[in-house]
Amino acid sequence: MNRNLHIYNTLSRKKEVFEPINPPLVGMYVCGPTVYSDIHLGNCRTFISFDLIYRYLLHLGYKVRYVRNITDAGHLEGDRDEGDDKFAKKAKLEQLEPMEIVQKYTLGFHNVMTTFNTLSPSIEPTATGHVSEQIEMIKEIIANGYAYENNGTVYFDVEKYNTDYAYGQLTNRKMEDLLEGTRELSGQDEKKGRLDFALWISAKPETLMKWPSPWGWGFPGWHIECSAMSTKYLGEMFDIHGGGMDLQATHHTNEIAQSQACNSTAPVKYWMHTNMLTVNGTRMSKSAGNGFLPEELFTGNHPLLKRGYSPMVVKFFMAQSHYRSTVDFSNDALQAAEKGFDKLMKAGETLNKLKSDSKSSVNIEKIKSNCYKAMNDDLNSPILISHLFEAVRIINLINDGKESINQNDLENLKSLYKTFVFDVLGLREDKSSGSKETELTEELIDMVLNLRLEAKKNKDFATSDKIRDELTKKGIVIKDTKDGFEWEIES
């Protein structure tokens, strides 16, 4: 098994050698979306980043169980532990059953993930499907003395927990600092400590989504679902837990506390956090109102966008920055990414047409080892891509007859290209589907261009230029080659 993979662990704030607890098995849990509205592009970035991680682990030969939850209950509005959850609120707004909301946005989420060519997780558990597991966990935490019940609501006792464990370890914060930073909030009489958070929340008569429990009818709190589901499917201690950086301070901090309080063991060996997507330097988020829906991005139907960009261009654009850096979104950056992506794809086509020689003037092994080196260094996809462009340059030089490659190296180069471009980065060609209409269009354009070719052979440049100008006006880019032509529809 590969012993060279290093990943940055938020817990230690260092890059560490990746050594799974039970190799070759790897357990990975990633916090999934809350399905009460369409996911925006910022949400997508996290899942695209973990797709890269998942794909690379698989490529290295690990047997990965990848669990990504669907949060379909338990997220409250605001910071008070009362009132309806987001699903019930949205359901009232749209006059739908809460589970209709869940169904609608779960499907939407899956469609988007498919569009981005991400691999499906091994298990995708829902919070509502694991209420009994959450109740069991809460009971255990109470039994261990780290939670208390008040009027049908159960709170986690943070200060008590902190006397035995380090509560703020994931963000390197001390208890005093945390207490200082917490705002004085109204309606908190039921809580003992200001930092205490709800594990189980008592339902009001009008609450739509509620379940019976030892503490009466209610619903699970913000953070317990991930602890319950990760424990159920990956065990009390597993390898990788991931999510967006915004979840680090509260959600993941509380997850550690819950699991530790329940199982008396730290739940996760490596914590991985992906950075945010920004627009004009500010984080993309629902509340800021600066979010793009993936659909708006693909069609270009958004005030901030000049035009649309394909899913693979967007994915490539994201891979060009490191997962722990913020990436800023702009038309210019996307346009540059689009050209780069096209170049990479075209080189792939050229590669398939390349002919081998008796000897090689190029060093493929070097590029290959550089690619692995980049990925082993905390999944450095930008560096990987820079080495892939080195391969592109070599492919084009061979195609121009300025370099040569032997059969063995050619096979090696093809396999390297397939491995990193398609298997690891998870890109694919972005060609439009071959419907009858597009087929007909293609045949017609070919026909017209063949007429132009004839005109050129007869030195009738007036006609050939006229055909070219007319097609160019319609957005068809013509490329003359030695013995014919190529064309494409301008995107």
Added chain:
RNA sequence: GGUCGCGUGGCCGAGUGGCUAGGCAGCGGUCUGCAAAACCGUCCACGGCGGUUCGAAUCCGCCCGCGACCUCCA
């Protein structure tokens, strides 16, 4: 206010105590009836001020600017 991070060439983005990614744009060339496209080549950099060092954009200090988290958020 507390915790943490960032500031790289026209733009986007890696990385490193000396060997100075990559993409896009620009410029030069090849190809072409002319173009376009494609390909090849190439210029431009590390927020400011000090310090450590033979040497710093990379380490340290201060300053300026920006951002994230501390409240639901990937």
